[in-house]
Amino acid sequence: MQNNDKNIFASWQMNCPVFIPENAECITLAHGEGGRLSRKLIQERIVHSLNNEYLIALNDAAQLPRIEGPLALTTDSFVVSPLFFPGGDIGSLAVFGTVNDLAVSGALPLWLTLSLIIEEGFPLTLLELILESIARAARKTRVKIVAGDTKVVPHGAADGLFINTAGVGELLTPIPSGAETLQENDELIVSGPIGQHGIAILAVREELGLEPLPLSDCGSLMRPVERLRDELKDQVRCLRDATRGGVAAVLHEWAEASQLTLSIDERSIPVSPEVRGVCELLGLDPLHMANEGTMVIAVKQGAGVAAVSVLQSLSETANARLIGTVKPRGIAPVTVCRTLGPEQQLDDPMGSPLPRIC
Amino acid sequence: MKYLDEYRDPKAAQLLLDEIRRITSRCWTLMEVCGGQTHGLLRHGIAAELEGTIELIHGPGCPVCVTDQAAIDFACQLSQREDVVLTSFGDMLRVPGSRGSLLDAQTAGAKIRIVYSPSDAVELARKHPEEQFVFFAVGFETTAPATALAVKQARRDQLENFSMIVSHVRVQPAMEALVRAPDNRVQAFLAAGHVCAVMGYQSYESFVKRYQVPVVVTGFEPLDLLEGILACVRQLEANEAKLENHYTRTVSPTGNLAAQDLVQEIYQVCDGAWRGFGIVPEGGLELRPEWQAYDARMRFTEPALPVIDTDECRSFEVMTGHIKPPECPHFGKRCTPELPLGAPMVSSEGACAAYYRYGVRTS
Numbered sequence: 165m166q167n168n169d170k171n172i173f174a175s176w177q178m179n180c181p182v183f184i185p186e187n188a189e190c191i192t193l194a195h196g197e198g199g200r201l202s203r204k205l206i207q208e209r210i211v212h213s214l215n216n217e218y219l220i221a222l223n224d225a226a227q228l229p230r231i232e233g234p235l236a237l238t239t240d241s242f243v244v245s246p247l248f249f250p251g252g253d254i255g256s257l258a259v260f261g262t263v264n265d266l267a268v269s270g271a272l273p274l275w276l277t278l279s280l281i282i283e284e285g286f287p288l289t290l291l292e293l294i295l296e297s298i299a300r301a302a303r304k305t306r307v308k309i310v311a312g313d314t315k316v317v318p319h320g321a322a323d324g325l326f327i328n329t330a331g332v333g334e335l336l337t338p339i340p341s342g343a344e345t346l347q348e349n350d351e352l353i354v355s356g357p358i359g360q361h362g363i364a365i366l367a368v369r370e371e372l373g374l375e376p377l378p379l380s381d382c383g384s385l386m387r388p389v390e391r392l393r394d395e396l397k398d399q400v401r402c403l404r405d406a407t408r409g410g411v412a413a414v415l416h417e418w419a420e421a422s423q424l425t426l427s428i429d430e431r432s433i434p435v436s437p438e439v440r441g442v443c444e445l446l447g448l449d450p451l452h453m454a455n456e457g458t459m460v461i462a463v464k465q466g467a468g469v470a471a472v473s474v475l476q477s478l479s480e481t482a483n484a485r486l487i488g489t490v491k492p493r494g495i496a497p498v499t500v501c502r503t504l505g506p507e508q509q510l511d512d513p514m515g516s517p518l519p520r521i522c
Numbered sequence: 523m524k525y526l527d528e529y530r531d532p533k534a535a536q537l538l539l540d541e542i543r544r545i546t547s548r549c550w551t552l553m554e555v556c557g558g559q560t561h562g563l564l565r566h567g568i569a570a571e572l573e574g575t576i577e578l579i580h581g582p583g584c585p586v587c588v589t590d591q592a593a594i595d596f597a598c599q600l601s602q603r604e605d606v607v608l609t610s611f612g613d614m615l616r617v618p619g620s621r622g623s624l625l626d627a628q629t630a631g632a633k634i635r636i637v638y639s640p641s642d643a644v645e646l647a648r649k650h651p652e653e654q655f656v657f658f659a660v661g662f663e664t665t666a667p668a669t670a671l672a673v674k675q676a677r678r679d680q681l682e683n684f685s686m687i688v689s690h691v692r693v694q695p696a697m698e699a700l701v702r703a704p705d706n707r708v709q710a711f712l713a714a715g716h717v718c719a720v721m722g723y724q725s726y727e728s729f730v731k732r733y734q735v736p737v738v739v740t741g742f743e744p745l746d747l748l749e750g751i752l753a754c755v756r757q758l759e760a761n762e763a764k765l766e767n768h769y770t771r772t773v774s775p776t777g778n779l780a781a782q783d784l785v786q787e788i789y790q791v792c793d794g795a796w797r798g799f800g801i802v803p804e805g806g807l808e809l810r811p812e813w814q815a816y817d818a819r820m821r822f823t824e825p826a827l828p829v830i831d832t833d834e835c836r837s838f839e840v841m842t843g844h845i846k847p848p849e850c851p852h853f854g855k856r857c858t859p860e861l862p863l864g865a866p867m868v869s870s871e872g873a874c875a876a877y878y879r880y881g882v883r884t885s
Contacts, residue, residue: 440526441523446638447561503566503567506567508881
């Protein structure tokens with residue numbers, strides 16, 4: 165059910181990890197008005213959680229040291245519903261999402277900004293849980309949250325909590341050459357089981373009552389990207405985290421950029437039994453389902469096996485697989501071989517089967 | 523994965539394909555009744571493999587495709603009321619009525635919720651007594667038991683804010699309409715496995731006898747489909763017309779009696795309005811008089827706006843085998859899943875969607 169009606173659902177009530185008593189301390193409009201309560205919220209809760217030397221100065225702008233190489237800059241907003249889902253929450257998602265965008269662009273993520281848009285009445289306990297999750301994710305990826313903003317909007321003007329993060333990273337050489345440089349016989353890899361995030365969100369939002377619950381893959385791709393850069397150097401053509409639209413959307417973008425056909429084999433794509441089961445039941449295609457810690461990688465001909473073995477040596481990408489190759493433009497931009505083996509077109513995902521997945 | 527991989531074994535599939543090709547002496551015309559079967563045939567490449575050997579007509583067994591435009595229009599109309607939350611299976615949202623789709627209505631501000639089960643709609647009604655919840659009850663005998671249960675739950679809990687737009691259809695009367703048509707081309711049917719799982723298949727005995735046409739109850743996985751096709755071809759080659767069940771792991775002769783009782787208790791057979799087909803005698807279900815308090819058409823007595831007759835969709839010709847989806851002049855041009863002219867292009871069981879999605883072209 166889509167949460168576009170405030171009277172019917174509040175996201176934070178869904179799948180909430182802690183009990184929130186009726187008289188729990190809540191965010192009020194005064195927390196966003198810039199006065200004493202604002203300062204208290206920012207200093208005691210936010211700066212305290214995200215403790216680092218840049219943030220603690222509480223200046224209007226973070227003053228950052230010079231860095232060597234060219235910069236990468238990205239931003240992303242997070243409106244996921246529910247705020248807590250199996251395998252993650254909006255906080256870890258807001259850090260990993262931006263870190264991954266930097267990482268797959270070939271950058272070492274360094275600094276993040278964090279903007280919170282909080283709905284009046286949002287329980288402080290939950291805000292603290294989410295801030296802790298943000299802090300944990302930042303520590304894990306060794307990024308620093310160096311600037312931020314907090315706004316409170318009246319009841320009904322947001323759904324619990326929305327987060328925006330922007331990230332700066334240093335581009336490291338060799339920078340992946342990009343999808344425009346794909347060539348025939350390049351090899352395609354997926355870094356882990358696909359569709360986990362989309363199905364995890366679907367399962368809790370629709371209360372599908374699955375056992376075991378599918379877990380989101382919400383996580384950092386920084387380490388696998390670093391290792392690929394170190395070991396494969398310029399053999400890596402391009403990488404992309406397969407978020408909304410899933411693996412199919414990435415392949416379609418690359419096919420358009422390269423004007424070649426990207427051809428994959430369904431039988432070699434890792435899909436967990438939970439995701440496969442839900443997809444079969446509901447008529448969904450795992451290739452169209454969102455991921456939040458799984459990427460597609462294209463490497464030069466002959467480098468596929470080495471890339472997969474690098475990835476498989478890391479816990480977060482232990483199930484990486486070769487899934488296909490790049491071919492001259494054939495019957496469709498993206499093709500897939502299913503049961504009987506003939507090459508068929510793979511549809512570009514249309515619209516979102518599920519709004520607000522990230 | 524259990525119950526899946528064993529029915530998708532490529533080697534076994536190849537053996538069945540070889541056998542079908544070996545025994546086929548002429549290009550027989552079979553109809554797979556259910557849209558789920560259509561998608562299986564195209565997704566797994568079976569339709570392409572059999573091209574030129576067997577002609578497959580993609581039948582009317584896609585409930586979304588045959589849902590009457592007037593029902594969709596009425597659902598859109600009710601969804602625009604301040605006091606109504608319209609609940610529906612997700613598949614119905616993009617299907618165009620004569621005045622736009624439910625998705626269009628939602629974009630314009632209507633309160634529409636996708637549910638996976640009619641009971642979810644009842645649950646919403648229970649939680650939110652301040653709103654009227656209307657469930658759009660479409661589908662064949664497969665979904666009718668679930669909507670019947672929803673009505674019973676609503677009465678049990680004395681919910682006065684739950685009602686349904688009932689647009690249920692029955693498969694067998696439509697098959698009868700097809701074979702009785704003077705230009706019928708169907709020589710054998712793959713009967714819809716899931717409908718038979720609920721209704722059993724004994725009722726096909728008289729159908730087979732009367733029309734002398736083979737009916738084979740068939741599942742949805744590649745090996746199921748190939749077995750069903752093989753069984754049809756064997757009968758046709760032997761000039762026989764028999765009823766066979768090749769989906770025995772799911773379908774029994776009598777079906778699910780509890781589900782049938784439930785449907786009997788809540789619904790009665792009526793003439794049904796099928797999109798593309800017109801009125802199919804005994805082709806629909808309506809609430810029995812004692813349950814009509816849950817009929818949205820009774821609860822909301824505002825007159826339904828007239829249907830604007832601009833249906834350019836040629837789905838009827840597709841479902842009767844007179845054209846294949848890519849032969850429709852609108853296919854992939856004016857009619858795409860993003861901007862469909864008709865339901866078969868949007869429904870997850872629609873034949874046009876299957877062709878569009880799996881990229882199969884006729885020769």
